[in-house]
Every structure is written in structure tokens, then in C-alpha cells.
Amino acid sequence: MTSPIEWNVETTDGRARAGTLRTRRSVIETPVFMPVGTQAAVKGIRFEWLEDELDARIILGNTYHLFLRPGVDVIREFGGLHKFGTWSRSLLTDSGGFQVFSLSDLRKLTEDGVEFRSHLDGGKHFLSPEVSMEIQAALGSEIVMVFDECPPGDAGHDLTRKSLEMTARWALRSKDRFNELQDSGQDTGYRAADGLSGRQALFGIVQGAGHYDLRSESLAKTVEIGFDGYAIGGLSVGEEKDVMYGVLDHIAHQMPDDAPRYLMGVGTPEDLIEAVYNGVDMFDCVIPTRNGRTGSAFTSHGKINVRNAKFTSDKGPIDAECSCSVCQRYSLGYIRHLYQAGEMTAATMISHHNVAFFLNTMRSARTAIIEGRFTQFRTDFLAKIGRFAAESV
Ligand SMILES: [Zn+2]
Numbered sequence: 001m002t003s004p005i006e007w008n009v010e011t012t013d014g015r016a017r018a019g020t021l022r023t024r025r026s027v028i029e030t031p032v033f034m035p036v037g038t039q040a041a042v043k044g045i046r047f048e049w050l051e052d053e054l055d056a057r058i059i060l061g062n063t064y065h066l067f068l069r070p071g072v073d074v075i076r077e078f079g080g081l082h083k084f085g086t087w088s089r090s091l092l093t094d095s096g097g098f099q100v101f102s103l104s105d106l107r108k109l110t111e112d113g114v115e116f117r118s119h120l121d122g123g124k125h126f127l128s129p130e131v132s133m134e135i136q137a138a139l140g141s142e143i144v145m146v147f148d149e150c151p152p153g154d155a156g157h158d159l160t161r162k163s164l165e166m167t168a169r170w171a172l173r174s175k176d177r178f179n180e181l182q183d184s185g186q187d188t189g190y191r192a193a194d195g196l197s198g199r200q201a202l203f204g205i206v207q208g209a210g211h212y213d214l215r216s217e218s219l220a221k222t223v224e225i226g227f228d229g230y231a232i233g234g235l236s237v238g239e240e241k242d243v244m245y246g247v248l249d250h251i252a253h254q255m256p257d258d259a260p261r262y263l264m265g266v267g268t269p270e271d272l273i274e275a276v277y278n279g280v281d282m283f284d285c286v287i288p289t290r291n292g293r294t295g296s297a298f299t300s301h302g303k304i305n306v307r308n309a310k311f312t313s314d315k316g317p318i319d320a321e322c323s324c325s326v327c328q329r330y331s332l333g334y335i336r337h338l339y340q341a342g343e344m345t346a347a348t349m350i351s352h353h354n355v356a357f358f359l360n361t362m363r364s365a366r367t368a369i370i371e372g373r374f375t376q377f378r379t380d381f382l383a384k385i386g387r388f389a390a391e392s393v
Helices: 049-051 065-068 072-078 079-084 097-103 130-140 157-184 214-224 242-255 269-277 289-292 325-329 331-339 344-370 374-388
Strands: 006-013 016-022 027-030 031-038 056-062 090-093 107-109 114-117 123-125 143-145 201-206 229-232 259-264 282-285 296-299 302-305
Touching: 006 344, 016 344, 027 031, 027 344, 031 344, 049 097, 049 331, 049 344, 056 296, 065 072, 065 097, 065 130, 072 079, 072 130, 079 090, 079 289, 090 130, 097 114, 107 282, 123 130, 157 201, 157 214, 201 214, 214 229, 214 242, 229 242, 242 269, 242 331, 259 374, 269 344, 269 374, 289 296, 289 344, 302 374, 325 344, 344 374
Parallel strands: 031 056, 031 282, 056 090, 090 143, 143 201, 201 229, 229 259, 259 282
Antiparallel strands: 006 016, 016 027, 107 114, 114 123, 296 302
8 A cells, every 4th residue: 555645855964854745735845843733723823824824734633632622523524624624734633642641630541542531521531542543534634643652751661661562552553443444434535525535644653761772672663563654752741851862863863764754742943953953854842832822932042031021112023033924013012012911912923923933943944954054054043042041931
């Protein structure tokens, strides 16, 4: 069976790669940042802004949240997640595993799957590799993630090994159920009606916490099963930064060359640049919008908080080097006033700028890779961001 996605590495510069990922819905130039649409929306940003101005080619949807609310039946009734919210480009859905382990209470974890109570109303639910594949088929994403277990960032060697062995068994079960669903045509009718291939792509996940030998072992097990793409999971879950960078340095370049590499749920702009340097292609993280809601803006000179009194009469934009519509039109002093006055527009403006900053940072990295100057770009980028680190909030 040929893969439903097409992946080409166009250029490499050291370990860094510039590639193109084609799905049934969009062409994605990498390295790429995927804004997170937790509840079927990227918080504070309408889809027309994401498409027309910010030109995001792929966003992420959260299986756990959508499973609990509005529920799979409602999304199925609309003909999938794309039609529910009118998003027309690519969508990657996570498996729900990470949220079950981080958000819900009273989990009962067995070989079969995990029983948990909803963080919304305490209702009892069950997720397993099979159920996760069924939900993601109904959501209709272009890229589906296997259902994995994510141990804490500081998990010991024994616990981590047990966990990654179960993750490998779950990955196999995910793939089996995924293939059954793709072959059966269940939940693919509405995509076929739009002239799109019904088939989704499936990515495997490499676990192993901060243990290099276990990361290698997990990678070998995952590659042996065989997936359309490979993700690094279990980072940015409470471990120290040098542990995360060590794992990236160890494992990213060992992942298959002929498939996209995706670092899940990470991170700050400097984390992204470090991961690109080590050969990662795809990223997602909630921080552009989460920080946007708390007044924190990412700029080419580091992070600022618009609440800071020194911005009261600042007539300049959030970031003079940013081309987003917020920076083209509004002053920092005005946005600070909106934030202080509790105007929701402040949060949407800062979120909008932050998403633009993350997308543009990856575009600049891509250009630098293509032009063979990524190492210099990385040095300059990190120096510039660090310059005002002392002022960060
Ligand atoms: Zn901007």
C-alpha cells in the first residue's frame, strides 16, 4: 500500500532538513510549526486568519478533548472535523493518550487501555489503541497518531522500559485497527464525496524519557512496525532542558531519513531551532496562544510581557521585524491598554502575533537551510533572543 502522504527532503544542511510534505489537502513546507486547535479551534484565531494571512498549512486537533466534547457522533454528523469548523487544510490529530495521562483523574491503566474520569464532569470513559484509531478516523485528520503511554519526564530506567514496551505493543494494535478502518471505508465516505482519498496516514511515537539506550530501543521497535512518519514523544514533560536537548541530539538524526520527523508538544522558539538543528521537521505547541492569553509575546529580541508599565506609551509594534497584521497596525501601548482593561481583543491580538512569529521562525529556518547557512542562522537567532533574556517575564 502506497503512503497517503508524499515526503521529500529537498535540502540538508548538517543534520537540518528542508522538506515538502504533501497530503490530500495541502502542501506543507518544512520545518513547520503546527498551531494547536485543542477544541476544534486555535484559541482566539479564526480559520480565515490562519489560512489567508498566517498561511498555516496544517494544524493539530486533540482527540481527548473532542471525544469528551462535543463527542464523536456530533463531529461525524457534520462530516468530520474539517467540515465541523470549515478548516480546509491538513489536520493532524493526537491519540488522546497524553491528555489522559496529564488531565484526567482516577486512571486505571491496563494492557487493554486506560479507563479514566473526564476532567469536565467526572464521567467514566475508556480509551485504547483501537478506540483512539476509531475516533481519529471519524475526525478525518490527514495524520493520525498511535496511542501511546507517556511516562513522567524523570521516570527511572525500569519504569520507562516497561512503559515503552507497552507503547510498542499499543503501536502494533494501533496499526492493525488503523488498517482495518482504512480498508473498510468506515468514516471515509464524506471525504471520498469531496474527491479526496479516504486514506489517512499513521505516525509512530518514540518514547524512552531521558534514557538514550531506551530511546534507541523504542526507535528500533517503532521502525520495525513501520509507519508513514515518526514522532518523538515524552519530551517537555517536566525534565530539565539539557535532558531534552541531549535526547534530541541522540535520537532525531537516527530516525528514518525517508519519513517526516515530528517533535510532539515542544516548545519555545529556541527549542524549535535546536530541534531543527538536530533534524526534526514538524512541531506543535500550545505556547503561542497560551502565552498570548497571559500577555506574553514572543519577539525577534526575546519574550516580552505587554503588561509591563514601560510599554504604556510605546508607539511601536510588538515586534518591529514582524509582518503580521497586528504588528502592521497596532502599537504596543494600545495593546497594553486593552490587556489592562480586560478587553478580549488583547489576547487574540497577542496570540495572532505569536502564531505568526512561530510560523515565520520556521520559514526563516527553512530558507537558511536551503541557502546552506543554517548554523549561522541558529547562532544569530539564539543570540538575538537571548539579548533581552533578563527582561523576560
Ligand atoms: Zn506580529
